[in-house]
Amino acid sequence: MTEVLVLGPGCSKCKETYRVVERVIAENHLDVKLSKIEDIAEMMSYNIMTTPAVVVDGTVKIKGHVPTADEVKKALGI
Structure with missing residues (x-):
């Protein structure tokens, strides 16, 4: 199982990033453990140094902006 973390202090961009990642996981029926780190x-x-950030299996894949669904898919390897 892949582990995905969304890092951020709870700002609107961080919340939106979590929603984008959550939506990609649901739409693609992925076996992923999604967590938010504040x-x-x-x-x-x-x-x-900048949030939001998306970490996949311990590696920072996206940081400093709200990713598009396509960026999340690429980070997850789909």
Whole structure:
């Protein structure tokens, strides 16, 4: 199972990023564990300076903007 994390402090862009990722997962019937990380210390462990960020299996794939559905699909390898 793939693990996807959306990193962000809870701003509107972070919430929208979570919705985009959630929608891609649902529309493609993917076996993915999706979590949201709002803890600053945990976010910093990924060496990101801008949020929102999308982490797939421990690797930062998208950061600094709300991704499109196509960007999320590419990050997930579909």
